[in-house]
Amino acid sequence: MSQDSINRLLDRLEALKIGFDDKARPRLLKILGQLSRREIKDADALIRLHEMLLFICAYPSNREVRRRAEKILSSFKRRVESLREREADFSAFIDPEVSGIVGTAFSSTFTYDIAHWLALHHPKNLTFDFDGYESDARLGETLPRFIPLLEEDALVEANVPFREWMRLAAGVERQEVAWLLESFRKLRVSAKERAELYDSLQLWICWHLNKYSASRTGHRAPLRPREIFYHQEALLRRKDVSLEAELNSPPFELKKVSPRDGRALLDFALETSAARYRELYGFTHGDFQQVFHTHAGRGTDIYFFGVPPERRLPVRAYHAALIFKNRVPIGYAESLTLFERMEFGFNLYYTFRDGESAWTYARALHLFCQLLKARAVSVDPYQIGHENEEGIESGAFWFYRKLGFRPVKSEIAKLVEREERRLASRENYRTSARTLRKIAEGHLLFTLPPAPRSEWDNFHVRNLGLAAQRRMAQKFDSDSLKFRRASVERVADSLGLRVESFREDERRAFSDWSLMLALIPDIERWTTDEKMAVLNIIRAKAGRDEARYIRLMQKHERLRREVIKLGS
Template sequence: MTKTTGTYLKHLARIQGLYGDGHSRCKTDLLQLLDRRRFKKAGEVLRLHEILCFLRAYPDDRELLAHVEDQLSRFADRSDLRRFRKALADTGVAGTAINYQFFWFTATWLARRWPQQISINWTDFDRSDKLADMLHLLLLYSETPATDELDFSPREWIDQLKHPDETDAAFVIRRFDALRATSFGREKFYEDLDIPMQIKYKPGTASRTHAKYNNSPVIFQNRPLDYSRPDMFQAMNQPAKVIHSVPPHEGQNLINMAREAMITRSRDLDSFMHADKNDVRLVDFGDGYQFVCFGAIPERRLILESVYGYLTLKNGVPIGYVLTSSLFNSAAVGYNVFETYRGAESAAVYGRILGMTRALFGVDVVCVDPYQLGHDNTEGQESGAWWFYQKLGFQSHDPNILKLMRRELARIKRNRKYRSSNDTLQDLTAEHLFLYLDKPREDVIGRISLGNIGLQIVRYLAKHFGSDRETAARVCADEAAKCLGVRSRRSFTVGEKQAWERWSPLILALPGIKRWSLTNKKALVHIVKAKGGRRESDFVKLFDKHHLLRRALLKLSERD
């Protein structure tokens, strides 16, 4: 690569996040020039790609965006991209392969979506012998004489077993999918193998290069990026401009886009893999920022808290994702920005997330869990996550952490270049941080022991049923119905029946449940049905209004 070309690329990188004062013209000129140049290093090719992706999300004007879109549409055809195809594997750039040990539900989705593009990476498959040991579970009984007597390698066996037009990965995934087991069982069997796979690129497969929701309006960036720290209390009371439901067919398209955003970054997220196309909403702040809100299918919902996943869009470009776990008018919020877009209006975007969470779930308390803060999480520590939230007003309840925080703040005041050590950050991030819209309270996510509630259910079932959990499920469902005055469950949907069976042991374990009024019992019936209904956020709102249920669960959580 000539020095001149490298200089142009560095100049573009320096000004990509600057707006006004003629920067748009300069960016456009540099883009046109670099479009005609070719690089001699893989890193430069990737750097240009990242700049293009950033400018697609934060375009100055229509002319610049047109050049960005044009170059991204042709990026896979660049000769330098083809030259460095292997070096750029796992970057998510169009024209390159993706290698990853995908989780079970992602693997089944890939086998349906791109069956001819997926293959097993046998070189890195450390547990292939375990697959060989399981072959008899995946085949017809009539095939067992061969598997019992012949000594083929695992790879040779799969080549023998699959159809000539079928890839090895597609065959294995389909056979696991045919196992006579629950979805949880198939998931466990498959993921224990930790199968490394490759997605070979072809036009139409997942890439970051082409990731965009074309139905999003484009708001051009005609002002400097907002690096300020907004008042989080005000932000929580500023809901989105529009929140609207998405039809199921469009919901599935958005689910696919969210899944692609993860696999192109060698990640997997349950909230996207278990997303329900019937519970997809688009939260629009009217300034180019949108959040696609995904509820979970009933089978994969947790017993108590409600978990939602969100894909963050800027002008239709996926720039990050969010997780919320809500109950007791509180929510744990996980905030993630994809590397290409980090630093661009991060605090302002987080303020929008809090406003959205309050609008959807009625929360007045937000917390951040230790891992998100950087506990046992090197990436979180390096990003300065704990200090990011501390500066936004989040506080710990732990006196030792507060003391350590004051010590670190004093050191920073004396020396602005001071940085907390990794050991110090590990200690700071050991507990949740909280932000209260009202006065602090203890009955919130992050302070209530949901695990202890589960332990009381375990003890109830152990005492009354021992090993016969199948009988327990049937008896508890009937006894809970009798307790709450439910004469018949025939009209319940599949999801409602499932939620009822899962909640029944908890209902029977609730202290004082038999003394509840008929009104409170009926309200609990509606809550349980909502847990298996179309939209789990309805469950959260009904639960939070039922003060007797809340108190009963708190008592359970406090039992030894």
């Protein structure tokens, strides 16, 4: 079959993948049958088929449609090998939008934590990629820790064959990548120092996706859902979704996942993210003992988790979630919460953006707000296109605006009002990329009662840190150790505490919080109850469940007022 004929079949599949009526299903099955028998000789066409099949697996109209899509996907390793034998151009397979297809490979400078995980789970499928590598000097300084006599070569010679040195040091039974990562693991340094040392090398690792279940092609939820949801009607669109109604709807039923299943879920999250060149803080450092699951409806399962005490941020609470649709991973969300204000990031993988994006967003946000009691939701400028051309091209701002988010900067609000008038009065009008970039210079906010509409408008958590730097420079000669020690002593004295009795995690949390509390001028005059409440908040920061930390914080009105003042 000619490439033109293949493209026509793919065009028909594109139109039918969201057809859920009785007439569309037979036609969809017929096209899937035809494509299953066709040999595709073009990488772009094969990728296009791959992405549509994944979409169909996530949004199937019936059991047979899903079964056929899965069957064709199971043939992809053979199809990719066939392209390789023809010496086809494989460059399209490394694009971040489509990377991770079984049988392909891609290179990335994975961080230590990701590289170490990959070396543990896929040791035979990793190789170093030294094409264009420009950090030989760093290698020469670091590798002698693991390779005896390498200094003789590395410190004085040019063009040192580091790959040969590593190959011989690793031996015939090990790949160089797995050997080097294991060598780093054995270093007698802190976890932070180990990661910094490895990351400074900027090593490119090529991941060969030879295993079907480890590729995007075969990634399916490690924990099975109740049942597959088959779509019988048109997909829900943005106009069908009211964010306010969703956030005021009945709460989700939640189930805590066992530590064993939590570990499997987080391993999966890290793997499916790495296959897309992505690294999410919560996936890398998630707390497998605090994973919660809910069935969000329509075949959607959401797994929510935080990070353990040693990985927490100084002030905000961090949480993340992985989202599945009929066992297929379709996206993720993450939040940074302070009092009732939550910065919420949401990302649907490219393949699934023709699906029920607004509904999925609303359900995920509902879960986060339920667990963290957030009433003011902030969207970072990056999400809508600030230094993010993908957000500009997709018109991400209008996605949020139509859900009810508003810009907080007055000049941007006026610009949005002008654009909305133009959209209402001019047929086929589209907001220019230049205007979208101006709109993306400020964050968006969505508030629900009882959160006041404007209190958080000008708040930025970064302002807390910048205020601390000014105090450090003015009062402590820019000496961070003196500043931290003095802050701990002052706050401990003001609150009447003995820090020596704290656990290690509590001491770390208290030290970080002291840097902010020391900025409050009259904290020593707070009531005993107010001081005790601050202590309980700090202890909760180091506790098992960081959501409790947020709930306690929300009850401290005086602390809330002072923090908003400092950060605005």
